[in-house]
Amino acid sequence: MKTIIKKLDRTKLEQDESKAIIAQAGRILREGGLVAFPTETVYGLGADGLNEAAAGKIYAAKGRPSDNPLIIHIASMEALGRIAVEIPEAAVTVAQKYWPGPLTMIFQKTDEVPYGTTGGLETVAVRMPCDKTAQAVILAGGGYIAAPSANTSGRPSPTKAEHVKEDLEGRIDMIVDGGAAGIGVESTILDMTVTPPMILRPGAITREMLRELIGDVSVDQTLITSDSSKPPKAPGMKYRHYAPKAELTIVEGGLLDVISAINQITGEKSGAGYRVGIIGTDETIDKYRGGIIKSIGTRQDEDTIASHLYEILREFDSEEVDYIFSESFPAGGIGSAVMNRLLKAAGHHVIEARPHVAEVK
Ligand code: TXA
Numbered sequence: 001m002k003t004i005i006k007k008l009d010r011t012k013l014e015q016d017e018s019k020a021i022i023a024q025a026g027r028i029l030r031e032g033g034l035v036a037f038p039t040e041t042v043y044g045l046g047a048d049g050l051n052e053a054a055a056g057k058i059y060a061a062k063g064r065p066s067d068n069p070l071i072i073h074i075a076s077m078e079a080l081g082r083i084a085v086e087i088p089e090a091a092v093t094v095a096q097k098y099w100p101g102p103l104t105m106i107f108q109k110t111d112e113v114p115y116g117t118t119g120g121l122e123t124v125a126v127r128m129p130c131d132k133t134a135q136a137v138i139l140a141g142g143g144y145i146a147a148p149s150a151n152t153s154g155r156p157s158p159t160k161a162e163h164v165k166e167d168l169e170g171r172i173d174m175i176v177d178g179g180a181a182g183i184g185v186e187s188t189i190l191d192m193t194v195t196p197p198m199i200l201r202p203g204a205i206t207r208e209m210l211r212e213l214i215g216d217v218s219v220d221q222t223l224i225t226s227d228s229s230k231p232p233k234a235p236g237m238k239y240r241h242y243a244p245k246a247e248l249t250i251v252e253g254g255l256l257d258v259i260s261a262i263n264q265i266t267g268e269k270s271g272a273g274y275r276v277g278i279i280g281t282d283e284t285i286d287k288y289r290g291g292i293i294k295s296i297g298t299r300q301d302e303d304t305i306a307s308h309l310y311e312i313l314r315e316f317d318s319e320e321v322d323y324i325f326s327e328s329f330p331a332g333g334i335g336s337a338v339m340n341r342l343l344k345a346a347g348h349h350v351i352e353a354r355p356h357v358a359e360v361k
């Protein structure tokens with residue numbers, strides 16, 4: 001299959017050129033094809049979510065396990081009633097504040113939603129993205145676009161069209177290249193079928209933000225512990241997603257201790273002939289003495305860290321490093337989403353840097 005790749009300027013969607021690209025994407029989706037498109041979180045791989053055969057193609061293209069349900073993307077509140085029932089008052093409150101935006105909510109599904117889209121579940125995940133290109137593609141494609149992240153299963157999610165091309169060129173009909181996705185980590189998933197509502201995946205809309213709005217909000221405990229005896233409630237969270245090829249280790253502790261621990265291990269590994277990657281920050285990269293050093297962003301602005309996370313993991317993949325050592329980041333705000341993805345990428349491999357004790361002579 002030849003993949004059509006079309007670039008558009010997301011700030012100029014009203015131009016004829018952009019409109020033609022959106023219309024082409026819409027035609028392909030309505031005919032049951034696959035189109036990757038940017039959203040404010042990561043790139044999505046879209047198909048008509050009400051067409052079981054079309055949704056099935058997503059699983060084949062990504063190599064995705066068939067029990068892992070898809071999120072249906074809508075572009076208006078009116079669209080919700082056709083796919084979801086028993087919508088609680090709290091969901092309406094949350095939607096009024098955070099839709100469109102980086103938030104997915106889970107509801108009981110209607111008969112219109114095929115089990116091929118929900119992985120056999122009676123519930124459906126719904127998101128209304130705020131990215132204008134995403135909204136235009138959803139509308140052009142019929143209004144109900146099932147879209148997982150547009151990566152091969154097991155690889156880091158794509159935040160740029162080039163990442164989608166790397167993974168899926170030749171396997172999908174079209175890529176709409178709208179430049180970099182802004183946030184860089186996937187949407188928060190909030191299960192509205194339980195009381196209190198439960199976060200199944202942390203994202204840019206945080207537990208604190210939701211609590212402020214609707215009161216009690218719980219968090220799937222399997223996200224917090226690395227105890228794997230219980231499966232997470234979002235089927236996709238059980239897979240070792242976002243996995244870089246190299247062995248990734250997160251180093252925790254005071255920042256100076258972390259830096260000296262990473263320097264020490266890097267020295268040992270490099271000495272033994274291995275290629276080592278280091279994930280540092282603008283504030284720390286000049287303190288590393290060896291290895292391939294990359295800054296993930298600045299500690300002054302956690303959003304910059306979220307937006308570069310997957311890209312940096314992909315870069316280390318292509319540089320074929322054997323080991324990656326990463327600093328860890330504070331868990332407040334979007335930091336919980338960053339640490340959740342980083343811990344998964346590392347298979348929960350964390351070491352604690354020992355406090356550096358100055359030697360008394
Ligand atoms: O930001 C995002 O949400 C991106 C963009 C493209 O919108 N999409 C995304 O989709 O991250 P995906 O398929 O990579 O992740 C969807 C997650 C999976 O972990 C899946 O198991 C969970 O949502 N999920 C979907 N439907 C569900 C349901 N009915 N119940 C529980 N979990 C569900």
Ligand code: MG
Nearest residue numbers: 148149157241
């Ligand atoms: Mg994904």
